[in-house]
Structures are given as structure tokens and as C-alpha cells.
Amino acid sequence: VVLAQTANGKTFQAGVTRSELVYPEDPTKVPGVPPGTVGTRSPHVKLAKLPSETSSRTPLQDLFGTITPSDLHFERHHNGVPAIDPAQYELVIHGMVARPMTFTLADLKRFPSVSRICFLECSGNYRSQDDGKIAPQQICGLTSQSEWTGVKLSTLFREVGVDPKSTWFLAEGGDSAVMTRSILTSKGWEDAILAYAQNGEAVRPEQGYPVRLLLPGWEGNANVKWLRRLELSDQPYHTRQETSKYTEAIGDGKVRQFSFVMDARSIITYPAYPAKVEKGWIEIRGIAWSGRGKIARVEVSVDAGKTWQPAELQEPVLDKAHVAFRYLWQWNGQPTEIMSRAIDETGYSQPTLKELMAARGGNMGYHLNPITAWYLQSDGQVLFKAT
Amino acid sequence: VVLAQTANGKTFQAGVTRSELVYPEDPTKVPGVPPGTVGTRSPHVKLAKLPSETSSRTPLQDLFGTITPSDLHFERHHNGVPAIDPAQYELVIHGMVARPMTFTLADLKRFPSVSRICFLECSGNYRSQDDGKIAPQQICGLTSQSEWTGVKLSTLFREVGVDPKSTWFLAEGGDSAVMTRSILTSKGWEDAILAYAQNGEAVRPEQGYPVRLLLPGWEGNANVKWLRRLELSDQPYHTRQETSKYTEAIGDGKVRQFSFVMDARSIITYPAYPAKVEKGWIEIRGIAWSGRGKIARVEVSVDAGKTWQPAELQEPVLDKAHVAFRYLWQWNGQPTEIMSRAIDETGYSQPTLKELMAARGGNMGYHLNPITAWYLQSDGQVLFKAT
């Protein structure tokens, strides 16, 4: 029996283990299970996030297409997932506004709504490992994609009468970290969403139930979850998250702050560690995304970066969204390195780790989006290689 | 405790009931639940399909956007959901082919893949009720939408060398109804997919795990689940499903057979029974779809069909897919009827029930896609009304 813990601290039996299952010798000869109320995975499908003390990573190498199942959306929180009673929930908007207001969840759902499919990525989303035995989930599993629905923040800005002189606002969560980030008011007018739904259903507790801030293309931490308060201001607050954390050294003693946008990135999710492949035809598959806009193209190299060929992009290619790419390749069985790079509509091209570090005075840190290489051994074992 | 039954016949505790939950008075003052392996819904979010003996319906009125959570995808099966061991799974393709072949699940995943978001709808998807106390789930909850991934059937047709003279093929399931349908070979060349993934993960047992046939825009029953065999032929098989069932009387003693394509349709999911609304601004919301292609526009009437205004469509408007529409309206509190009609890119316009029955010699049956009206009482109660 697999026990899983809910975000509200209860355990339940998540499924049935293989040993409990009695497979009929011929399933066509026994009536199956009648229609039910809530479906479950096949017990053969073992999908799980990879938790640490502070985050949990999406199993990118086990997924297909671009939508992340909501229960596998990555988690990053700063003192756990709070249990919020939606009946008690209120969002307060105040500060540089004509009419300080409070909105219940039901209020928010009455406003004009909007849906969009986009990625959400933590800006601390890069790990490497010297022995190469590291899967996409470990390397960059802090990115996931959903169809989000909610009310545009601009709609609420109109409702409360935001002062045209406001340049920043504070977004505050109702979790036990009482998470705070300063956000540009212009982003609020542009495309920010107060999301109350994710992939058709209510936002999951781990993703900010009942309401989260969604800033398409911007680093995950700024997309404050369990949102309880917005204060309009004319300066940033320099909260701990945007000073001690989520800032990065870029050389010459400089530290970049308020680096919101996620740069273009891609990763080959197949073949990738821990996969082992055979020689012959291989469809190289992966996802690419950019916080700057649409992916313009993805290029694949099967010769360690010497030459690059265009990959096929799965339509529709959406703005600030994971897009699936594919490249058909015949492997001759000789050891080689394969890799992908994303180029977005602004012309930004995903760099190697060396290029990235060179541009930042040799520093690692947040916003690392390097090309990820996979080394194919002659026995077909695929291993990670830093670029 | 809510007990749910898995497709493999086991029950498990689906969540925690409200009474079991102890909400902290102030969630900001107690550490939350740490990162986990598989997320769960908030216990406040009660989402369930509505099962009958033969089907289970998606709660359209409770959903947002266009993606259906996989565990809420409608079910329709003819002797229950089989328990299929993916290691035993094989797909046989034979008949009018140069090379009769068998493919394991792993084989299928090695071929070039494709993803697409589209709806799947049962062609028996219309119910009404005289007292009007019927929700979208009951009226037409046998439609759902997923991002499907798999191998194009045309890719396998090439692999086995389908005889150019083949006009039909038989698709057979491995369930205990050993479901069979005759499909046009041209559809297989055009856009049919053997889907092994749904919304990022393996196809759910209720939807055909490990592999189902996906025929974009075609009636659900033809999208054979638990697919085990394809036989290429030069004539249809006239199986029980395509003769006794899934045929419809159209007047003059004629019965329409092989009516695969789902006509354009829409439904307002808010406001809809059981909702009760207040006078003032209401965003009328719904979904529209067509098996013939893209939705060109959706029109809304707030005066019982006397006048119609264009609704806003949520981009991207995808081919053969549910699209979300919205229409902002100020209700003056007077009783009225609201309704929506979908018009697709072929110019087909969703009819009233009366128009539909008139066109079919007064017969009801499969392929009923009538405009659905909602009657708003002066107390705000919304009730279904047949058109």
C-alpha cells in the first residue's frame, strides 16, 4: 500500500501496489470495473515528484506533451503548504488605490475571466552531478505547465482605482512564511492573473489554493501563492526573498536584483538518464520555453555541438509556454553527445553553462538555463553532461 | 472518509471529509505540509463524475478553461474497465497489409510521436428533464478534453505497408466487450492517433490504458479503448455497435449509419443549474466545439433567442477542440432565457432541438447537439429549458 500525504496533512492510500493486483489471465473474459466517480492511474504507472525539504520536482522524463498533471506540478514553498478554508478566504487590495477593497473567492470568480496555458519555473532550477547519473527531474524539474484560469489583475486594478503613479506593488501570501515579493505595477496591468483554477479544476493546495498570483514568464517565487494581500506602492519593498534570495552575482562585485524574466531554455527529456537506448532510429524529444515570449525554434546537435539542425515544434506554439520539440535521428551506436538549444522570438539563444558563467563573472546562482548535453555510451546508457 | 474505486477494482480513501479537517485559526502561524510526492485536491473541492451503470459524466459546470482533469474525463464502456498489464500488452495489425506486425507498448513509444488537444464526445450525449433541474453534467457531460500524445496511425500504416485498396479497418479493444468498430482507412491516414498519453501522463485505465484509438472529431465509441487489434479490410464489418447502436432514425424509415463526425455544439456552463445568480453583471461562460473543424464563432442570446451577440473566444482556438467562450451581460433581474450557439468554420450552425428533430423526421437518438437554454427566474434560480 502506498501512503500519500495530502497538503492538509492527512495520509491516504494513494493506489494499489503491484503485488496486490490480481491480473486476470485474459481481461476479455471477466467483466471490468464499472463507471466511477473519480479516476485513478493504472497501478503500473508510477509517477512521483521528487521531494526535498523545500521543494519537489516534476518527473519531466516520465511525461509526454506539455501539460503537467496537477498532482505532479513542482512545489517550492518556504514553510509548507497551508490549509486554507475557502469560506474564510479574502484578498485585500490597498495602498495607492482610490478604493481599498476586499474580495472573497466567490467575488473573484464573478469578474470577467481569462485562461492561458503557460509554464511556471523556479529561477533556482539547475542542478548538475559529476557522475552524470541525474535525470531531467533533478536537473530542472522545477518547471511545470498548466492551463490557468482566473481574473486579470488589471480588471481588479480598474475596480479599486489604482493610482497611475503606482510603480510597484507588494504581493503577500497567507502561508506561514507570509511570503512577500515586490512586483512591477506595469506587469499587473499587462498580463498578471489572479488564478483560481488550474487544468480545469481549482488550483491545487501545493500551487496556492484558493488563489495565486500568476505572472506569465516570470520566476516562480514572484508568482505568490495563497495570495491574501496586494499593496500598491511607488517603490519596491526589498523583502528578504528579493534581496537575500533570488538575486545573483554577475561579476565585478555586482548583484542583479529584480531579475524576473525566465530566459529561453530547453531540455531533451528523451533519451535522457536513466534511459538506455538501442542503436537505430530514435526520436529525440524535449520541451523548450521562454519567459520572453514565444519559442522561435529549437535546434538539436547530435555531434556534441559541432553542428545543429532544426527540430520540429509541436503546434500550437504558445507565448511563454512549454512547447514540445522532436528530432528524428538514426544512431549508429558510436558514443556521442546530443543536446538542444532554444531560440525565442526576441532572438535570445540558450547558452552553454560556460557561456553563461563567462557572462556572469564566473558565478553560478539563480537564472541558470544552460544547454543540457546527454552523453550516449556505446552500451546505450545515457548520462548527463554539463556544458 | 470518501471511498473511491480504482479502475482495477480496489477501493481507497480518496480524500478527507470536511469534518475530519482541523483548520488552524490562522494558517500563517503554523508550519504547513512539507513538499510531497503526489499532490491532492483541497478537501473543499468536491469534484466527481456522475456514474450510471454504463457511463460516468464530467462535471462541466464545476470546471474552468478547457482541459478536463484526467480523473474526471467521462467514461463510457460496455462491460467495465479492464485491468491490463502493460508488460503483456500487444497491438496486432493485420489483414490488407504487406507485413502483419505486432507492437509492444515500448515499440509504439519509439515511433515518431505527436500531441494534440482535442475533445472526445459520446454521440449519445443529450439528456433533458421536464422540471429543468438538470446541470450541464447531466445534459451533456459525456464530453471531455485532453492533450493526447501518441503515434500517428499513418506512421504505423506505413510500417506495416497498408494496401492502397483498403477502405475500412476494424478496431478491436481488449476489454470484456471486445469492442469493435469499423473505421474508414482514410481517417487512419488523415489524423488518427494511437494515444498512449493523456494530459502529460499515461492514458488512464478508464480512457483506454495502455493504448486507445483517437479519431479527432469523431464520436467517442469509435475511439476504441484498450486497443489490441487493427484489421485492414475493403468493407465495413457492421458490428453490433455500428448497427444496433450508434445509428439514428432520420425520418422516412431511414436510419443513418457510420455517422462519425460530431456536429458543432456549445453549452453555457455558467450560469447553469444548480447555480443561483444575482442581478447585475454576469459573465456568461461556456464551451463550444465541433468535430468538423474549428469553432468560427459563438453567439449568445439573453432574450430567449430573439437577438444574438458574438461571444469572446479564448485563444488559442484549436481544431476539433473545446474552446472557452464568454459574454459579459448585465442582468436586470427580470426572468429571461439565455442560450448559446456554436458556428464552425464549415458554416454549420448549432440548431435548436426543434430544428434538429424536424430535420430528422421527428426522431431523437444519437448526435443530438441542440442549443441549450437556461431560464433565469426572478429569484435568480437557473433552470434548464429544452429548445
Place this chain on the structure above:
Amino acid sequence: ARPDSLNWPKTFGFGKPAAAQQIARLDTDVRPDGKGLPSGSGTARRGKTIYAAKCASCHGATGVEGPNDQLVIVQGLTDPATKAKNKVIGNYWPYATTVFDYIKRAMPFNQPGSLTNQEVYSLTAFLLHANGLIKETDIINAQTLPKVLMPNRDSFVPDDRLNTPAVR
């Protein structure tokens, strides 16, 4: 075709040839022209006994009563509503071969796939006879079954909706 499919190899080489035995085990379907019908035969008389033992509990003593699908036509109905519901093998199904095919694969509902070909031939004969389509003594086998004429066959017309945006 996908833009890149021109560069595709003639075959990818995944999968393996299907063994004749494996195909034979699965290929039990029956076409209207009789293709797929196995050897063996049956009669309504033999079918009657099997029906009583294995089918009547769900479809009723005479195939009319249910609780599950009505299998036998009720002659001489006058009420239009009852008449409309009375769509069964005898007055609705276009091909007799489908009766064999379906019973073989799916019935009895609680023990699908448990009947021998002989049993299925006899049950088919029984249902065809009960529906007034053959004589009680007719032998039903691979040669005779495709020839049973079904009264409703000519009612079936192909889909005529798609060459017009009109409602049909």
C-alpha cells in the same frame, strides 16, 4: 503528412512480424459476407435450451422481458411509443452475421467469451427464429448465416451530413 516524413526511413524496424497463430487467436470477427465464420453449426431447437440456461436471466424467458436489452420482436404493436422502443434483431439489425459476432465476443455479459462456436451458432439460430426470420429446423452455419435476409437492411443509409452546413 508531417513535413519531415519525406525524410523518414521506409520502416523504423520497431515491432515484430505477427505470428499466424497469434492472429488466428484474435481474429474472430465475422463480416456480413460470412468471412470469419468458423466451422460448426446450430439450430434454434438446441439454442433454446442454452438460451434458457445462460441468457434468460438477463433477457427474459422469451427474449422480450429483460431486464437487459430486448432481443425478440413483439409483433402487432399499436402504441407508437412502445413500437419505437421495439428495435431489435428482427426489425432493426441489418445483418444476421452480427448476431453471431456479438454473442461470441460479448455474451453472456457476466461470462464473456465463454461460449463454444456450436453454442453461438445455436443461440444465433434461436434468436433468428424467435424473431421470425428462419424456421425452427433451419441449420445455421458458415454457409447459411450470411444468407439470412434481414428485413431492415435497406433502411440503413450512409452519413449525408458533411457535404453541407445544413442541419441534417
Place this chain on the structure above:
Amino acid sequence: ARPDSLNWPKTFGFGKPAAAQQIARLDTDVRPDGKGLPSGSGTARRGKTIYAAKCASCHGATGVEGPNDQLVIVQGLTDPATKAKNKVIGNYWPYATTVFDYIKRAMPFNQPGSLTNQEVYSLTAFLLHANGLIKETDIINAQTLPKVLMPNRDSFVPDDRLNTPAVR
């Protein structure tokens, strides 16, 4: 703006005015200019006792040892790797007000939101002193805290990536 937003009403009328009291209860943030700092004050000396009781278990006896985040700078490090890790309040944080704000909302981690303003002022003073930024006897309050100069303040630069496709 959405195409239809021109036809939108000035307000939809959903939600209600926020009561001053409700705002006050939530509005505890502190800006670098001191806006938001409450009345009260503290000293490093008082903070030392509170720190030992409520913080040392996670951050170490002197704020260096952990196991959780290092809060106090280690002077005179020579090893570059150790130096790079030594990014704390004293050599990294740009504003002293953030120390108050963060401790008030989030610490102690196992009892967030449990400290009084007086305690937070004293803990802030203690950490600023331990980091060599103020004297042990300095009084920290709404007037003095914003004036504490943080050595790393000028290192912070705004995002310069977006006006170019170049890698930065």
C-alpha cells in the same frame, strides 16, 4: 486590454470596501524608508537572550553554526569557496529594515508570527550588532533602523538582460 473592455462598466461592484482595521491587521510590511515600522524599540543586549532561547537551536549559538541559514558574517575568511558561501545579513543584505520585516513575518520557523514587536526590534539589533553593523548599546527603533547603512547596498543593480538578446 481585452477587446471588450471598452464596454466594461466603471466598476462591477463585486467585493466590498476594506475596513481600516482589517488592513491594519495585515499591513505589517516594512519598507527601506522605514514606512511600516511599528512603535517600540530594542537593543542587541536584550536580543541576545531571546536569540539564545528561540533562534540558536536552528541558527547556531553565534549565528554561524546552523544547521539552518547562517545569520552572522565570519570575518577574515581566506578560502574563496567558504567566502562565497558567507553571504549573510552583514555582507549581503542591502537594507536593515528587511531583517525586521522578515523575522516578524516568518521566524522562528517553527512558530512563525509569535514574536512581539519589542522582541523583533531586539533580535534585529542583536543580528546587526553580531554582523558588526551597530554598537551593542545602540537602540533600534522606527527612526534608527532605516538609517543603518548596509555595506553591500551599492552592489545591487537592476536587471539589464531584456534590452538585448545577448546572454547576460
